[in-house]
Amino acid sequence: MTSLSRAQACLGAIRERQASLKEPVLLMEVCGTHTMAIARHALKQLLPRELSLVSGPGCPVCVTHQRDLEQALALARQKGVLLATYGDMLRVPGYASSLQEEKARGASVRVVTSAMEALELARNNGAQKTVFLGIGFETTAPATAAALLRAREEKISNFFVHSLHKRVPPVLRFLASQKDIPLRGFLLPGHVATILGEAPFAFLGEEYSLASVIAGFEREEILLGIAALLGQILRKEFRVQNVYPQSVRSGGNPEARKLMDEVFRPARALWRGLGELDDSGLVLGEAYEAFDASFLVPPLSEELEEEHVQARNLCRCGDILLGRLAPRECPLFGSSCTPVHPLGPCMVSGEGSCAAAWRYEKTFKGAN
């Protein structure tokens, strides 16, 4: 079977199962790569009307709290600090500027594609403190851990990590326990599951009767995942199903987890729009405290703390990340918040649900 005919077969199964369900179904994907692929292949147009797919907190940039972003900006402005970051963070607007603007004003900000590249920058710039901005879920955290391990072995003393890494299972538990969101299942992130395996997601079915399927990123793999989710709802059998076995082993990647466990420890973390969630972040453990950039982060001004408390703009990121609100239901969507002048991170990142909806909404079916 070709990829196209597999995709068509899955679509057929989805339509059939949705028809048998005779009720609206809300599913959530929690991985930015899924969000992008769904938009790129225009999959939402092809799904039955009764089946809604919303994007949850799966874009690492989008879940980064405004306060953490302000701290990153303050770090970038520090003399003698070189801030190494993934490219997605550059354009996210802070209170007064973005990393890109700080860079244009002369701050040392470098885009890297891996933590190891940041370590390399530290090796080559002995005079500067190189701070790697650790963003991302269990997918990028092992790579940060590997760089820290190497830094310790080689005794590189000018390499630091500002860890904003986050863990997926705690936020899924938070979402699952929100009584006002009529969620029926999760399309689980394939990349994260490659590391974690199936077990950390078992609670979704066992405790919350939610469908859950680990899916890949090709269009037919996503459609297969959705069909499997509907299958679980129809049969009322809720357990983690892995339809991405070519990449995800049921036990995940124990070596990568060992790395993370050695370097990080779970801690309370701030999520944009969702607030503080227990054990949902990863901070550097005791053995790696010397590499923790926290001591370099200047305290935020009272004015910024105040802004942070008042949530300066009307951006409804939190509700959007929870699936309570569709991007186009945000009062700012498409008027004061567009990809050119984004107010919230969901509009900045290519993986953000608002950026995806912006492209998607302008389709020929939509309100254009």
Next chain:
Amino acid sequence: MAILQSGHGGGGRLSSELVGALAERFTSRNLPSPEMEDCALLSANQGITLDGFTVTPRFFPGGSLGKLAVCGSINDLAVRGMRPEHILLGVIAEEGLEREELLEHMGQAAAVCAAEGVTLLGGDTKVVPRGALDGLFLTTCAVGSLALSRVPGMARMQPGDVLFLTGPPGRHGACIAACRYDLEIPGLESDCASLWGLLEPLFALPGFRCARDATRGGVGTVLCEWAEGRHLGLLLEEEALPEDSRVASLGDLLGLEPLYLACEGTAVVAVAPEDAEECLKKLRAHPLGKDAARIGYVTEEHPGTVGLRTSLGGVRVLDMPVGDPLPRIC
């Protein structure tokens, strides 16, 4: 206070917003607005173009800054049916640049001029203090004469016209990104080349409407500019797009879309339907056009928007990128 960021030079929305604001300083004094095309008209049958070039690294698989500067100017003329004839070349070099390197760039620039029959009319050379710029900038101004009876341009595009792409998109941008992020992709080369030889045969087609070399912002940006500039719809077929598997794998690695990566020797062409077959034949007869393909058509539907029909039957919008393509996280 608003400041410029690198994204303002990326060829996407931020660039076009900035260019609009710059032009407004002129139009507000009742001076005519320049045509937003690759080259301007000096007279009814003469075209002129100005361009500045900077690239890191300055030597890359498939080309160099010197080659890029001359090809870029030639291509700006060629897409408007102007046979490139003369060029002026400006050099702004940073103190400390190796003399040998500058000569090597001039050698590569001269080789393209010799092959295309372009004469160097003059130039300007400046050396600036260390740190005032990054290594070497080249600027070119080129002049050409119209090689057909009318000036092609997007103003000629009509609903029903057929769209072609002369090769796989994004090869230059992908090659530069691979160099910058230190990724080894065997065989990935910039498409940097003069398009004159490829495009000239098309000028004999009465239905030849317009062409654009898809530089910064890539093929997606050119198509958006056409759709928005003419308030017409463009519809592409995803399956018809030529693909370079090496560009695709780089795109997957860094999360970059080939349609938004720069080309330096690949053009988008619009032709009346009756000449479509002949156009494809002529394009494919040239070595640069061996992968040329018919990628879509112009329509009155969804004016101002470019759609891309996937093989599953969904249509997604191809929007103009905002600034520089940035690699994403996972």
